[in-house]
Amino acid sequence: MTVEPRIRQVKREIRTLGVVAKRYKDGGSLIIGVVFRGGLYLDGVLKATTHDPDITNTMVEMIKSSPHYPQIRVLILHEALIDEEVRIDPSQLYNEVKRPLILLSDGDFEGEHRPPINVLEVELGGKTVKVIPLGLRGREAEKILMVTTRDGALPEPIRVADLISSALICLDEQKI
Template identity: 30%
Template sequence: MVKETHIKPEIRVLGIDDSPLVSDKIMIVGAIMRGGEWLEGVLRTDITRDGFDATVRLSEMICGSKHYGQIRAVMLNGITFGGFNIVDLRELYERTRLPVIVIMREMPDMEKIKEALKNLSDPEGRYEMITRAGNIIKVQTIKRGKPIFIQAYGIEAQDAANIVQATSIHSRIPEPIRVAHIIATGVILGESKKRA
């Protein structure tokens, strides 16, 4: 089922990223941005490193927020958090009823991912969750420079691309993801990293 999304210039988007992997408990940060320009809220939860709780913990964080009714789309910085704690896009959409857009700087190398998963419990199940996340499409977010890649669930691919382009203001990475990354790394490391 694809949710029809009316894209307003000041659409509220929740960007989600994880903190650096410094322990078995990984902090997740959500940044709610209006139109890619204004930070309106920050959310936080924790997941287990290489665990299986990312989808549930993210959905609880989103649905439990006072901002929930205003959020129109969720952006994830990749499909895996805290190492290989994989987000099930379909389940996240069904739990939150919000379109989900995955942001990737590069096209994922599926063979390398498959090899890395061999070191974890249930590698086949994890790989299947990654492969059913949907088609990967290329999106040009700034006039010059490298494109990014996205996956989308609960929203038409073109609408997802339009939201990504509308919120990519200062770099090729959408502001909700960039801001969530800055907060997550700054809190854990004491200083933020530039690259989301």
């Protein structure tokens, strides 16, 4: 039996990594990770690309090779911001990166992204978001989401990662 790492206290400046994946027109994937301290300060940006439709191994390599890896306490993914043509295995990501993971969705979890565990509902910015915590208790996941969310229903690391990835995809399409 493995013992999951506990987060004893959710501090105001807990370092989280929000990850977003988008597709290039050529079929490759752009993976952007943003390290935030709470919902306050951007500490770093991670980037990787791959042509493999299963991006799990690329994400693991990107995260573990980052100079920010030792400080990252929790990973946050949002199902709507992982392109539908891309596959990711949240359980494998959690097991290989050895960090708790919070998977968010605006609706029901579907297909590849849904590990076989209970789904919680959390209120963020007046909107109900579905949450699957891996390596965290539901209450810990909820506290982390409250600390990392400023306005709206997206935690800052996810919101900023989405902005950066959208800008990079746009620049690539315009060949700037």
